Amino acid sequence: MAPTTPSSPLVLKPGTSWPDAWERCLAVAPEAFRDDRVLNLWASSWQADGRALPATSPVDGTPIAGPPRLDAATAHRAVRASLDAHRDWLQVPLPERRARVAATLDALAEHRELLALLLVWEIGKPWRLARADVDRAIDGVRWYVDGVEPMLADRTPLPGPVSNIASWNYPMSVLVHAMLVQALAGNAVIAKAPTDGGVACLTLACALAAREGVPVTLVSGGGRELSEALVRAPEIGCVSFVGGRDTGARIATAVTDLGKRHVLEQEGLNTWGVWNFTDWPALTSVIPKLFDYGKQRCTAYPRFVVQRTLFADFLAAYLPAVRSLRFGHPLAVERPEDPLPELDFGPLINAAKAKELSDQVAEAIGRGAAPLHRGSTADGRFLPGQDTSAYLPPVTLLNPPPSSPLHHAEPFGPVDTVVLVDTEAELLAAMNASNGALVATLSTDDPGTYDRLAPEIRAFKTGHGVPRSRGDRDELFGGFGHSWRGAFVGGDLLVRAVTTGPPGERAPGNFPDYHLMP
Structure with missing residues (x-):
């Protein structure tokens, strides 16, 4: 049965325009949004730096906020500042970390509709799927907040912050979810805003987390300009990447050469x-x-x-x-x-x-x-x-x-x-x-x-006879062959991927030559 054609011309749902969404962002998080641009978050403050690029919504070509791209030198400064935040966060006991992450989840739930509306305009998600993306992030992290203690038994945070480089398609249920679990496990976190979309949604989510004292850094920029800082910098304790095989292969070479902890999810022909x-x-x-x-x-x-x-x-x-x-x-x-x-x-x-x-x-x-x-x-x-x-x-x-x-x-x-x-x-x-x-x-x-x-x-x-998915909560996730490199995640493995366990521990994952994860 073919889709039905509307009987009359369609109109934009009142209250859902991009200007409406932007005004709400300015009201909810004025520290992170200024006039017609978003800001970068590093050194525990919102910075009006970077070269803001013009952007348009894929929905209908409406002009929207573009990412404020940092240069390489500023990205290195942001990474060094994140290491300072990481060392401070190491002193915060687990009950306090749980409370701060839980408060962040409450704030995300309060602003669920706005986060979803930003996803519609920035990356073209239908309303049902945009709200599901937000809900999966909140519900998934709550599962960790409620049960993280045994996952962290005999484990310690990494020596440096976790760097997150992710594709644009799931800013909340993949990227924000991972960042909050990484922070819950005791790490400061850095995220690169995807170039193709989602910067306003991520900015709002990070603003809500930063208000609760979660050590979050959010920066924008081109992969070539920022990769030296976000991948190779000695301060980085782990690199978490979601994206294509070409970029993933370059990152895999870098982290393997450096012996750096890594989670690299890449594409495959399912x-x-x-x-x-x-x-x-x-x-x-x-x-x-x-x-x-x-x-x-x-x-x-x-x-x-x-x-x-x-x-x-x-x-x-x-x-x-x-x-x-x-x-x-x-x-x-x-x-x-x-x-x-x-x-x-x-x-x-x-x-x-x-x-x-x-x-x-x-x-x-x-x-x-x-x-x-x-x-x-x-x-x-x-x-x-x-x-x-x-x-x-x-x-x-x-x-x-x-x-x-x-x-x-x-x-x-x-x-x-x-x-x-x-x-x-x-x-x-x-x-x-596709070999994996x-x-x-x-x-x-x-x-x-x-x-x-x-x-x-x-x-x-x-x-x-049924489709498989990434999964939530305790369902493990990884890849086969060229679709994945590094630690598998999901359940307690997501926590293990960003913490250090007993000496000689072998990390479950898809490592070239079965190298141990340091």
């Missing part, structure tokens, strides 16, 4: 295999969920590997689900009093990414891929005359050629590819195309077939 399978209604029901946030997440499934004899049945189950997807402006409503729409996804992170993927789709088709589905912006929900350059309707291609990036790399957008196979060996080879992934799924009716093939799939988590 795949969904279909073999000797008949429960097609179950597959139809899950397909829309796989398009949440336009597949702009590390645990998205952009590749289906399908037994050739099941291809017709697969299409009959898959295509109606894809045609039902709802996308468009996350804050557009038919009437001012209407609730915000329940969308599967909004824009991509920027117009350049939308064009890049559109070009890759066109190139793949030109080289022999068959388009199974190509959506249209006419099917989306948009304001009259709005900029839609960052939007990409869903696309599905059959057998992208080996020369195409869509054959071997994660698209990070609403582009699915389908590969047909005839044997179990071909199935496994196609599912392992974070998640995978195999849909098969026979539990014995699943038990036999799942261990051969190079993914950290493999589901039997």
Whole structure:
């Protein structure tokens, strides 16, 4: 069933505009927001330094606050100041740390709606997913606040602060969550605001944490300018990175050479295999969920590997689900009093990414891929005359050629590819195309077939007919092969990754050559 077209022109939900959100930021945290720019937080104070770059929202091209980019020298000063804060924080007993982090969570919960609205404007998250991102951060850290004592038994904080460099897609449930747990474990924390979006949301979250006395540093800048300070500086006790393989590989080389503690989550081509399978209604029901946030997440499934004899049945189950997807402006409503729409996804992170993927789709088709589905912006929900350059309707291609990036790399957008196979060996080879992934799924009716093939799939988590995710609270997370380097996280492992244990302790993780984590 296709999405319904609004019967009248859509309007922006009153009270949700970017100026509305910005005025609320100025009122809630005037120390962190000034006029039309955000500030950097280092040396325990908000600094009006850095070169503020212009930025626009992917939602509709509205001008928004850009990151105030520091130079390398100032970044080094910020790192040195963070080490001083780290040494002070080492003297704070655990009950006091718990109280300060818990107070931060209460403040985040109080301003949940504003944090979510900033995520909508800055990174294009639909309202439902933006609120979920905030809620997962709060609920996840509360789990640690309530149960961290046994996790810290016989453990001590690192000798220096934890440096966090993360992608833009989950500022709260990944980045802020990690920062607060790292601080709870006894470390000062540094975060680099992602260049592509989320700086205002992170600034507000860090302002609320800093007010409670949590030792947080937040800086903006280009990776090349800041990497020497945030990765290589001797003051840094651990590097936590979430992002692409190219940047991750450079960081992995640096931290390995320096013998530095590290958690490096990188991209992988997560795949969904279909073999000797008949429960097609179950597959139809899950397909829309796989398009949440336009597949702009590390645990998205952009590749289906399908037994050739099941291809017709697969299409009959898959295509109606894809045609039902709802996308468009996350804050557009038919009437001012209407609730915000329940969308599967909004824009991509920027117009350049939308064009890049559109070009890759066109190139793949030109080289022999068959388009199974190509959506249209006419099917989306948009304001009259709005900029839609960052939007990409869903696309599905059959057998992208080996020369195409869509054959071997994660698209990070609403582009699915389908590969047909005839044997179990071909199935496994196609599912392992990227030499390591974070998640995978195999849909098969026979539990014995699943038990036999799942261990051969190079993914950290493999589901039997159900999608896997990063997980919350006590669920562990890591990667296989090139999708991860360093300590695994989740549950007590997240605490162990940023603390020192008994002499000779071997850290669970994906380390090159199985090196021990120092």
